[in-house]
Structure formats: C-alpha cells, structure tokens
Amino acid sequence: MNKNNYNDAQDDLHSFEAVIGLEVHSQLLTKTKMFCSCQNIFGKEPNSMVCPVCLGLPGALPVINLEGVRLAVKAALALNIGINKKSLFARKNYFYPDLPKGYQISQYLDPVSSNGYLAIETDGAEKRIRINRLHIEEDAGKLIHIGNESYVDLNRAGTPLIEIVSEPDISSPKEAVSYLKELRDILVYLDISDGNMEEGSFRCDANISVRRKGAQKLGTRAEIKNVNSFKFVEKAIDYEIDRQIDVILSGGNVIQETRLYDSKENVTRPMRGKEEAHDYRYFEEPDLPPLILDAEFISDIKKSITELPHAKRKRYIKEYSLTEKDSEVLTQDKNIAHYFEDIIRLNNGRVEIKKIANWVINDLLFALKAKEGNIPKQEDFFNLILEVENSNINKNAGKIVLTEMLLTGKKPNDIIKEKNLAQVSDEKGIEDTIKQVFKENQKELEDLIGGKDKLFGFFVGEVMKKTRGKANPQKVNEILKKHIENYKKGGN
Ligand code: ADP
Ligand code: MG
Ligand code: ZN
Numbered sequence: 171m172n173k174n175n176y177n178d179a180q181d182d183l184h185s186f187e188a189v190i191g192l193e194v195h196s197q198l199l200t201k202t203k204m205f206c207s208c209q210n211i212f213g214k215e216p217n218s219m220v221c222p223v224c225l226g227l228p229g230a231l232p233v234i235n236l237e238g239v240r241l242a243v244k245a246a247l248a249l250n251i252g253i254n255k256k257s258l259f260a261r262k263n264y265f266y267p268d269l270p271k272g273y274q275i276s277q278y279l280d281p282v283s284s285n286g287y288l289a290i291e292t293d294g295a296e297k298r299i300r301i302n303r304l305h306i307e308e309d310a311g312k313l314i315h316i317g318n319e320s321y322v323d324l325n326r327a328g329t330p331l332i333e334i335v336s337e338p339d340i341s342s343p344k345e346a347v348s349y350l351k352e353l354r355d356i357l358v359y360l361d362i363s364d365g366n367m368e369e370g371s372f373r374c375d376a377n378i379s380v381r382r383k384g385a386q387k388l389g390t391r392a393e394i395k396n397v398n399s400f401k402f403v404e405k406a407i408d409y410e411i412d413r414q415i416d417v418i419l420s421g422g423n424v425i426q427e428t429r430l431y432d433s434k435e436n437v438t439r440p441m442r443g444k445e446e447a448h449d450y451r452y453f454e455e456p457d458l459p460p461l462i463l464d465a466e467f468i469s470d471i472k473k474s475i476t477e478l479p480h481a482k483r484k485r486y487i488k489e490y491s492l493t494e495k496d497s498e499v500l501t502q503d504k505n506i507a508h509y510f511e512d513i514i515r516l517n518n519g520r521v522e523i524k525k526i527a528n529w530v531i532n533d534l535l536f537a538l539k540a541k542e543g544n545i546p547k548q549e550d551f552f553n554l555i556l557e558v559e560n561s562n563i564n565k566n567a568g569k570i571v572l573t574e575m576l577l578t579g580k581k582p583n584d585i586i587k588e589k590n591l592a593q594v595s596d597e598k599g600i601e602d603t604i605k606q607v608f609k610e611n612q613k614e615l616e617d618l619i620g621g622k623d624k625l626f627g628f629f630v631g632e633v634m635k636k637t638r639g640k641a642n643p644q645k646v647n648e649i650l651k652k653h654i655e656n657y658k659k660g661g662n
Contacts, residue, residue, distance in 0.1 A: 182419055186380045188411045189388055190346050191338035194353060195331050196363040197309065197371035198241045204308045204330035205232030205275060205458075212369055216314075216323035224308075224328035226271030231457050234259075238330035239461065241362045242282055242306045244471050245332055248356050248478060251286030251304050255463050259306075259455040264448070267322055268311040276333075278452045281305035282461060288336075289480070290348040299349050300337035307331050332362075338377065338388065343407040347400050350374060355479050359504050367398050376407055379424065380414045389414070390424045394438055397431050406431035410438050482507055490514075490523040499531050506535070512548040513555075521559050529555050533572055543576030550575060554582040561642045567591040593642040600633070600641055600649050607632045608653075619657045626650070 203210050206223035222230035246253055260278035283304040289296050309331050311324035334353065340346050354372055357363040365372045373396050379389035394410060397403045409431075414424045429438040477485070479501045486497035501507045510530050517526060529551075538545060546554075554575065558568040563586055574585045586592050607629060608615050618625040633646050 183415060185383055186411075186415050186418075187383045188341055188407075189338045189379045189381060189391075190340035190342075190407060191377040191391075192336045192340065192346060192349060193375040193377070194334045194336075194350065195309075195373050195375075196245075196334070196354075196357055196365070198238050198330040198332060199361055199363060200235055200237045200241065200330050202235055202237075203328035204235050204238045204306070206230075206328055208328065210329055212326075212371070214325055216321070216325060219325040220327070224270075225324060232275065232455075234458060234461065235330060238306060239282070239463075240467075240471055241330070242304065242332050243463065243468060244360055244475060245334075245357060245362050246283035246286070246304045247468075247472055248360055248362075248475055249286055249288055249301060249304065249334070249353070251283045251301050253283050253463065253468055254280060255468075256280065257282040257305075257461045259458045259461070260452045261455050262307075262450045262452055264450060266310070267320070268313050268324075268327070270311070270324060270327060274308060274310060275455055275458070276307035276452075277305035282463075288349060288352060290345065290352050292345050292348060297339075297345070299339045299345075302335045302337050304332055304334045307333060338379075338391075343404040343411070346376065346407055347404050350400060350403060352480070359479055360475060367400070370396075370398065373398065374403060376403060376410075378407055378410045378414070380411055380418070390426050392424065392426065392438070393428045394431050395428055395441065402431060402433050405433070405436055406438055409436060413438065479504075479507075490527070492524065492527050496527050496531060499535070500527065506530070509545070509548060513552050516548060516552045517555075521555060525559070526555065533569065537569075537572055537576055541573065541576060543573075544579060546572075546575045546579070550581055557582055557586065561593060561644060562586070563591050563593055564639070567593075591640070593640045597645070597649060600637075600645055601653075603633050603636050603641070604629075604646075604650060604653060607636060615657075618654060626654070 197210075198204075200210050202208060203224055206221050208219050208221050208224055211219065223232055243253060257277055258280040259275055261273040262276045262278070263273040265272060281303045284302065286301040286304075287298040288301060289298050291297075309326050309329040311322055311327040314321040314323060336349065340349060354363075354365040357372070358365040363372060367373065375396065376394045377391045378394065379391040381387065381389040392410060392414070394406050397406050410429070417424050428441045430441050431438050482501045483494075483497045486492045486500060487494060492500070500510050510527070513526055513530070514523060517523075534545070534551065537543070545551075554568060554571055557563050557571070558565055563571065567586070567589075570589065570591065571582050571585045574580060574589075575582060578585075611629070611632065614625050614628060618629070629650055630643070630646055633650070634641055634643065
C-alpha cells in the first residue's frame with residue numbers, strides 16, 4: 171500500500187510523527203582483536219586470522235585489549251558521553267554458526283560509557299540527539315552463502331566494536347542521516363574507525379515507530395537491521411514510516427519485529443521467525459575482571475582528541491572569515507584540513523588566508539581530482555603560492571607549475587627555471603628592454619615627453635610584448651615612470 175491510496179485521509183496522514191532511535195556498530199582500528207592477539211585486518215584468507223580464544227576452544231581465556239578500551243573511551247569523550255570508571259563485560263548468549271563460543275562478549279548493565287548527546291544540524295538549526303550508551307563488544311564471524319552451500323569465515327570473530335545507542339530523539343529520515351554522518355565523521359577524524367559502510371565496519375540498525383502528533387506515549391517500533399549505505403538508511407526509514415502509518419490507518423496494529431530492507435524493491439520485510447524471539451540470558455563474563463579506568467588514563471585520552479570537524483568549520487568561518495561552503499570543503503577530509511592549517515602556519519600572516527583557501531580548493535583539490543599525481547609537500551605548495559603572490563610568476567604560469575609538481579614532485583623553483591616561466595623582474599633586464607623600445611619608437615617617445623600621457627600605456631604594452639608577457643608589470647610601470655621623469659628633466 172502507498173500513501174496515495176489515502177487521498178481522503180491526507181489530514182490523517184499528516185497527523186502522524188515519526189520517532190526514530192539508532193543503534194550504531196562501529197569497528198575499532200586496533201592492531202589486534204578485542205580479547206586475543208589475532209590481527210584485526212579485513213580481506214585475508216578465510217579463517218587465517220584465528221586462535222583458540224576467538225575460535226572459542228575450551229580452556230582458552232580472553233584478555234582485554236587496552237587499545238580497544240582506549241579507542242572506545244576516545245569515542246565517548248568526543249561524543250560527550252559520560253565515562254563510567256567501572257564497567258563490566260557480559261555474555262550475550264545465542265546460537266548461530268558465526269558465533270563459535272555460543273555467546274558474544276559485550277557489556278550490558280554497566281557499559282563503559284552512558285548519557286550524552288550528539289549535536290546535529292537540522293534545517294539550519296542545531297538539535298541535540300541524546301545518546302543512551304556506548305559500550306564495547308566483539309564482532310561475530312561471517313557467513314558466506316554460495317548456491318546451496320554456506321561457509322563460515324571466523325576472521326571477523328572477536329573484532330573490537332563499539333555500539334552507540336541513541337535515545338528515540340530523531341524525527342525524520344534526514345535527521346537520521348545527519349546523525350549518522352556526523353557520528354561517522356567524528357570516528358573517522360579521530361582514527362577510531364575507518365567508517366566503511368560497504369565493508370560493514372560502520373553499520374546501523376534503525377528503530378522506527380509512529381504516533382499521533384502530540385501523543386506522549388511511544389508507538390510500537392520495528393527494527394530494521396544492517397542497512398549498508400546512507401542513501402538506503404534514508405529510503406528504508408522513509409518506507410517504514412509510510413508502511414506503519416498505512417497499517418494504522420487501515421485499522422491494524424504495528425507489531426514489534428525485526429525487518430530487513432530490500433534495496434532492489436525499496437521495501438522492508440519481516441525477518442524470518444526464530445531470529446526475533448530473543449532471550450539473551452545475559453550474565454557477567456566470569457573470565458574477565460571488571461574494567462576499571464583511572465583518571466590519568468582518561469585525561470591522557472582527552473588530550474589526544476584534536477579539534478573535531480564541526481568545531482573546525484565554525485572556527486574557519488569565524489577566525490579566517492571563510493564562507494560556510496569553503497569551510498566545509500576544507501574540513502571534510504582530515505588530511506586536507508591539516509594540510510591547509512600547515513600552510514597557514516608557514517604563511518604566518520604573509521598572504522591573505524582567503525587566498526590560501528582558494529589555492530587549496532580551486533587549484534590544488536581541483537588539480538588532484540582532474541589529474542593523477544601526488545599532493546605536494548606543504549613547503550613546496552606554499553612556495554608556489556608565494557611565487558605567484560610576489561609576482562615572480564603570473565597565475566597562469568602558477569597553474570602550469572602546479573600540474574608539474576603533482577606529476578613529478580619537483581620543487582616549484584626548479585620547474586620555473588626549467589620552463590623559463592619567471593617574470594622578468596630584474597631591473598637591468600627591464601631597463602634594457604625599455605631602452606630598446608624607446609629606440610624603436612622615437613616619435614611616440616617625443617610625444618609622451620611632450621605631455622601626451624596616454625602613450626604611457628602603449629610603452630608598457632610594448633615592453634610586455636618584448637618579454638613575452640613575463641615582465642613583472644608593476645616593475646615595468648615603476649621603471650618606465652622613472653625614465654620618463656628623467657627625460658622630462660632633460661636627462662636620458
Ligand atoms: P533493545 O535493546 O531491545 O534493542 P532498547 O530499549 O535498547 O531496545 O532500544 C533500542 C533502540 O530503540 C534505541 O535506540 C531506542 O532509542 C530505540 N527505541 C526504543 N523505543 C522506541 C520506539 N518506540 N520508537 C522508536 N525507537 C525506539
Ligand atoms: Mg536493538
Ligand atoms: Zn584470536
């Protein structure tokens with residue numbers, strides 16, 4: 171069914187509001203797995219990155235990976251979520267072939283972090299989405315289905331994850347996407363996660379319900395599992411909201427269930443039976459001690475948190491007077507933002523920052539996108555900017571030099587020399603040219619000295635022509651003026 175079937179009930183349709191809460195799982199960029207020393211890398215030969223601990227062999231004992239804890243705490247601090255100095259690991263029991271132990275080590279009653287918020291932009295305003303908790307857990311393995319056969323790859327079993335659970339504060343598919351993007355930006359910026367949705371290292375379950383506007387009580391929710399792109403999250407939620415309203419308007423009840431999104435048909439469908447009736451029989455993990463964090467551990471992590479993209483954007487606008495658009499382009503990629511800031515440090519006030527931003531956005535990023543090649547060293551790129559800003563070469567030559575820098579990695583000054591692009595700025599060279607031009611244009615020179623000032627431009631033009639556009643126009647002006655004054659005073 172579709173909302174168009176309810177032409178008579180348009181008012182009804184609009185009298186509903188959506189309520190959305192997201193559960194995000196994000197893999198952590200640790201070297202090793204969460205409870206064993208197997209390497210944490212993607213894409214290796216199936217079942218080659220395993221050991222007795224992550225295979226769940228009897229008698230093998232888990233050990234907490236401190237780096238995993240550090241990254242989880244870093245994420246919590248960056249997301250304004252409270253840190254719990256004491257937390258516990260728990261066993262979440264269920265049976266599935268990708269889970270060799272028969273339980274997943276997770277955190278339940280006492281997570282490492284709880285109560286916070288993430289600020290998102292929605293219609294130009296800021297909205298805080300409350301976060302209920304952030305906890306540490308391990309990933310399961312992977313099932314691969316080929317024809318009628320299923321295979322198990324346990325390389326991913328034991329990979330460190332954080333799960334971040336929002337309160338049901340999100341009110342539209344668009345807001346859901348803003349929340350996810352902001353969250354992912356932060357985790358990627360701080361090297362906590364690679365944020366790769368296609369490879370499944372950043373994934374999201376969306377809980378959705380609808381209710382009459384103004385109602386206090388939450389409606390019954392459906393949970394959509396593991397949607398693997400921002401676009402599909404938006405579409406899946408959008409579809410699910412309409413579906414639930416349809417159900418209610420046709421006199422039915424939404425039932426609490428887990429659904430899967432089919433991106434080909436753009437629909438959500440109930441997941442097959444048994445997988446829903448969960449009773450995980452959580453209990454405290456007897457093989458691991460409580461996780462106790464001391465104040466110094468937390469404050470060291472706090473110090474390692476650099477400025478986040480959102481704050482950077484705001485600062486660029488305020489401190490550097492950049493436009494919102496430019497600030498956004500420059501902060502999208504952490505490496506570019508750092509590159510830009512390195513250049514500003516090198517610059518130390520010499521060139522207007524707006525100009526540097528233009529160089530990075532319109533010249534460097536543009537050239538990198540259009541052509542193959544590597545980003546130049548900060549010093550080299552800044553020297554190129556100086557060459558142009560100081561009129562040693564003109565802007566056009568600057569572009570030629572940049573292309574060459576990307577392709578060869580050579581220094582700008584070497585390229586300028588090689589290609590003979592320098593503007594002629596040395597006074598002797600310009601003077602010689604001027605004398606030559608005077609000699610060839612005796613009549614015009616007399617007229618100019620005689621007071622026909624308009625001819626000044628003609629002489630500038632002739633000098634530029636003779637140097638094939640490479641003379642520094644400012645220098646030409648200066649020197650030409652000096653000579654003509656001399657002539658007027660009767661010198662030569
Ligand atoms: P569970 O552990 O069974 O998944 P939780 O109570 O932890 O359930 O909630 C999981 C997610 O569902 C949270 O993000 C929460 O905000 C969201 N949620 C809970 N109730 C609703 C509801 N009625 N409508 C939409 N989202 C909801
Ligand atoms: Mg859930
Ligand atoms: Zn292992």
